[in-house]
Structures are given as structure tokens and as C-alpha cells.
Amino acid sequence: MKIRLPNAFVVATIAALLGGLTGSGTTLLRATTTPLRNGSFTTSSIDISSPQPTAETPETTHSFGQVSLGGTGSHAFLIRNTGAAPLLITKGSTSCTCTVSDFEGEGEEKNSRTVAPSDEIIVRIEWKGKGQSGPFRQRATILTNDPRRPEIAFSIEGTVIPTWKAVPDAIFISDISTNSDSQAQGRIYTFTDKIPRRVTCQVVDDSLSDKIFVTNRALTQDEINEEPEARGGLSLSIDLSQGLPLGKIQTLIETSFFLGEEEITATIPLRGTVSGDLMLVGSKWDRRFNALRLGTISRKTGLNTTIYLTAKGEFRNKVSPRVVDVLPSSLDVNITPATQIGGGGLVRIGIEIQIPPNARPSNNLCTETAEKGFILLETNHPNTPTLRIPVCVAIAE
Numbered sequence: 001m002k003i004r005l006p007n008a009f010v011v012a013t014i015a016a017l018l019g020g021l022t023g024s025g026t027t028l029l030r031a032t033t034t035p036l037r038n039g040s041f042t043t044s045s046i047d048i049s050s051p052q053p054t055a056e057t058p059e060t061t062h063s064f065g066q067v068s069l070g071g072t073g074s075h076a077f078l079i080r081n082t083g084a085a086p087l088l089i090t091k092g093s094t095s096c097t098c099t100v101s102d103f104e105g106e107g108e109e110k111n112s113r114t115v116a117p118s119d120e121i122i123v124r125i126e127w128k129g130k131g132q133s134g135p136f137r138q139r140a141t142i143l144t145n146d147p148r149r150p151e152i153a154f155s156i157e158g159t160v161i162p163t164w165k166a167v168p169d170a171i172f173i174s175d176i177s178t179n180s181d182s183q184a185q186g187r188i189y190t191f192t193d194k195i196p197r198r199v200t201c202q203v204v205d206d207s208l209s210d211k212i213f214v215t216n217r218a219l220t221q222d223e224i225n226e227e228p229e230a231r232g233g234l235s236l237s238i239d240l241s242q243g244l245p246l247g248k249i250q251t252l253i254e255t256s257f258f259l260g261e262e263e264i265t266a267t268i269p270l271r272g273t274v275s276g277d278l279m280l281v282g283s284k285w286d287r288r289f290n291a292l293r294l295g296t297i298s299r300k301t302g303l304n305t306t307i308y309l310t311a312k313g314e315f316r317n318k319v320s321p322r323v324v325d326v327l328p329s330s331l332d333v334n335i336t337p338a339t340q341i342g343g344g345g346l347v348r349i350g351i352e353i354q355i356p357p358n359a360r361p362s363n364n365l366c367t368e369t370a371e372k373g374f375i376l377l378e379t380n381h382p383n384t385p386t387l388r389i390p391v392c393v394a395i396a397e
Helices: 008-033
Strands: 061-068 072-081 087-094 098-100 112-115 120-128 134-144 151-161 164-167 171-177 182-190 197-203 212-218 232-240 247-259 262-275 278-281 291-298 303-311 322-327 332-335 339-341 346-355 362-364 373-378 386-396
Touching: 061 072, 061 120, 072 087, 072 112, 072 151, 112 120, 120 134, 120 151, 164 262, 171 182, 171 232, 171 247, 182 247, 182 262, 197 212, 212 247, 232 247, 232 262, 291 303, 291 346, 322 332, 322 386, 346 386
Parallel strands: 061 151, 171 262, 291 386
Antiparallel strands: 072 120, 087 112, 087 134, 098 120, 134 151, 164 182, 182 232, 197 247, 212 232, 247 262, 278 303, 303 346, 322 373, 332 346, 339 346, 362 386, 373 386
């Protein structure tokens, strides 16, 4: 019986495969039995026999404490090279409100610098307080050629506080009577050690400046203590005189003052509804905007409409409106006789408004670029002697 020896090529192939499997098994065994290590480590790519840079930082986090909204802050972080080779540092990524200013020291490079062994460099992180008030934490990254520390993350944190704050942030007054005076209060808190000075207060709407008056005084310490972190502020008193026009009030209270050299203009919305013995009603009367909205009228057809003035109270029977002035001048206004309704407790007077065909073109649509129209009446009411009716209208081809 002949024994057939295996082919030499087959033997060589099998030996190679067995050797590879044995090597892989050894590698796998070492990988699964070698414990993981935290902290600095070296990789096979690091030539530990050659001199290497070493980046060290005494601190990587700084707290700004309180920063005013819109204010700026900066902090200098130190990087030392304690290694034996030059350390290259380069600006990396930053958060949206944090920037790395130019590296301090000699040299023209703005984005990267080289630090010699045993030398150090200052990296200045700048930050601007913007957005909303409250806690913040921002981060800036520096890249290095230190193989053990290729990236250094510097963090800055703190709390953004507003320069000023209005309490309430809007003033709403309900049931304002055109027959009596009204009053409202507000406060402006400040959050710096500087005292508000050269203070002026006013209502923005010039047509209300003879009826709404604003005065101020400095807050007492007890009042300041009611708002966390506040350092000072103003108390505002808003006085509304009788005779305000009927309907809604939508205006602004503007207070200007200086904190140090910085000029501050604080605006607080003032909202309210004025009611009284006189009231306007009708299909074209817009109670939300306290205006007669006629829209754009064609010169070919013109317009005829009626609104009604109602009067109540002890002087209702004395009301007898008379037209004093109109804008645009093409408005033809006619007052109809008064009638008693509701068992005599209410008087209703018609106000007929006509725009005749071929009237002169005009634009009084109550926009920012178009002057507001009006109908001015004398009423003979002792508490509301005049009544100005806003009219929003344009006359076009």
C-alpha cells in the first residue's frame, strides 16, 4: 500500500493559515486582558524617545459672577510649556457669545503661536452678555501639538443681569372714566451701583400729553429690596386727568436717565379703556381701535353711512353736538335730532357722514405715512365738552 504524501504547496498554505490564527488569538487575548487606563496615555504614533511639548494650565474655568445685559467681560488663562519641545497652540471652536482674542505676547500670528520650553503664554477669553438674563456657561477650545493633551477647553460662567427692569412690564388700567381722574403706578429697577440721574418722563403720544402726566422719585431701600439683585431704581406715578377721549388708550410711557455715562431709555406700554356718559356705536365704528374705519372710497360712487352718539347720566338731555372741524375736508357731517331710548335713560343722536361723488382725493387711512382723519364735535356736556372722532379713510379714483 502506497502512502501518498501531501502536496508541498498545500502544506505551506495550511501552515500560513494556522500561524495567522495563532497570532490573532494572541492579539485578542492581550486586548481582552489588558485593563483600560484613565488620564494621559501614549499611543503607538507617539515617539516617546524624542523630546515632546507638555501643556499645563493652572485653571480651565473662571466665574464672572454677575454681568449686566449688554456688558462685556474677559479673563486671562495661562498655558505653560513644561515639556522639552516647542508647544504649538491654535485657536479652536468657541460658543456663540465667547471669543478668543489674539494671543498676548510678541509675534504677528493671530490664530496660532509657539511657546518655547519653560515658557508660558496668556490666552484671553472675551464674552458679551446678550440674549436673556439668567445663568450662562460658555466654552472656548485651544488646540495643541502636545500628544497627551491635543485639546484644552476653557470655560467661563456667571449670571447675566439686566441693566434695568420695569415692574410691571406693561401697565393696564381698566374702567378709566372720562368724568374723573385716574392714577397708576410703576417701577423701574436698576442693577448697577450707579444712581439714575437726569431723569425725564413723558407719554409718547403728543395728543395725550395734556391729559397724562408722569412723575418719578427714587426708590426707597425697602422698595429696592423687593426685587432680587436690584441696586436702585425709580418709582413712576402716572396721573390721568378727566376728559380723555372715549375708547381704548394704547401708548407708551418713556423714561430716560443716565447710569454713569450710559444713557438709558426705558419704555413701558400703557393700555386702558376710557368710558363715560358718551359712547359711539355703529357698523363702521371699530371699538378695538377707537376709530371710524371707512376704508378706501371711490370718487365715482362716494359714501353714505351713519354712526350714533349715545348719552347717559344726569346731563344726557343737555347733549347737543355741533361740528367744529373735519379732516379730510370733503367729509360732509350732519347731526340728526336726539331720541330717547331705554325708557328715557339713554339719548341717541345720529351722525350722518357723506363723501359726495367726485370728492377731492385724499389719504387719511391712519397709517404711519398717512395722517389720521377726524371729526371734531362740541357736545355741550359739562364733563366732555369736546369729542374728537378718529376717521380712517382714503378717497381714490
